[in-house]
Amino acid sequence: MEYLIVGITSYLMGSIPFGFILTKIFLKKDIREIGSGNIGATNALRTGNKLVGYSTLILDIVKAIIPVIYIKMNYPELIYIASLCAFLGHVFPIWLKFNGGKGVATYVGILFSINILLGLIFVISWGVIFLISRYSSLSSIIGSLSVPLYLFITTEKSSVIFFITMFVLIFFTHRENIIRLKNREESKTKIY
Numbered sequence: 001m002e003y004l005i006v007g008i009t010s011y012l013m014g015s016i017p018f019g020f021i022l023t024k025i026f027l028k029k030d031i032r033e034i035g036s037g038n039i040g041a042t043n044a045l046r047t048g049n050k051l052v053g054y055s056t057l058i059l060d061i062v063k064a065i066i067p068v069i070y071i072k073m074n075y076p077e078l079i080y081i082a083s084l085c086a087f088l089g090h091v092f093p094i095w096l097k098f099n100g101g102k103g104v105a106t107y108v109g110i111l112f113s114i115n116i117l118l119g120l121i122f123v124i125s126w127g128v129i130f131l132i133s134r135y136s137s138l139s140s141i142i143g144s145l146s147v148p149l150y151l152f153i154t155t156e157k158s159s160v161i162f163f164i165t166m167f168v169l170i171f172f173t174h175r176e177n178i179i180r181l182k183n184r185e186e187s188k189t190k191i192y
Contacts, residue, residue, distance in 0.1 A: 003081060010067040010082040014089025014106055017096055018059040019044045022052045032099075035187075039093075040101030042136045042189055057105050060090065064109030072113060080162045083110045087166065091173055102173040104140045107166060111147065118163075121150050134188035137177035144170040 019039040023031040027047055031039050035046035041060055045053030064086045071082040090106040092098040112119035126143035130136065148163040171178075180186040 002075065002078065006071055006075060006078045006082050007085045010071070010085035011089040012094075013063050013067045014086030015093035015095060015100070016059075016063050016089075017093050017100065018063070019056040019101065020096060022056055022059075023047055026052055032096075038101055039096065040090075040103075041105050042102075045189070045191065060101070060105035061109035061112075063090070064106045065113050068110055068113035079114060080159075083114065083162075084165070086110065087169065091169070102137075102140065103170060104144075107144065107170065110166075118147050118150070121146055130189075130191075135181065135186055136189040136191075137174050137186060138181060141171060141174055141178070 017039050019031050019041065023029050023034070023044065027049060029047065031037075031043060031047065035043045037043070041053060041057035044056035047053065064083070067082050067086050068079065072079050075082075087103050087106050087110060089100075091100045091103045093100040108119060108122060111122050122143045125146035126139040129139040129142045133139065144167045148160050148167055151157065151160045151163060177186055
């Protein structure tokens with residue numbers, strides 16, 4: 001029963017579509033009709049409103065931090081269930097017919113909640129690749145790969161399977177970006 005309650009609560013928290021809500025309230029637009037049609041922070045930045053874009057980023061991170069930290073403090077053995085369900089909530093939100101975002105900001109919240117060092121590894125990897133390429137998608141894929149690689153190289157092998165699973169999911173959510181990168185059709189991202 002605990003598994004079910006933790007899973008559903010984390011999913012519902014993760015499924016709050018902040019990018020959709022903020023663009024509706026402040027811009028009177030449907031983010032699904034802008035840019036890539038994605039509800040995440042990268043596409044929210046494409047609205048041209050940096051406040052909406054960065055607010056989406058922060059809120060998508062926070063909506064993972066809240067359930068994962070709570071579970072970490074009260075039911076630490078269920079932390080990976082809470083993390084996975086919060087992520088799946090963002091990617092497949094019930095409120096938007098299971099058509100959500102790529103999950104990267106939510107994953108950042110999960111990483112910092114589980115272990116600050118893992119969050120820093122992702123952010124540094126993301127930042128280096130982004131400075132070189134200016135592709136948010138490529139940075140996200142390599143950043144998510146850097147975490148299980150780090151854990152595999154160090155002695156933290158017990159959690160490698162979870163983070164490999166997360167990498168596979170992020171790779172899956174970026175499948176269209178990967179095709180565009182391969183065809184040199186991917187749009188570069190302006191973050192300032």
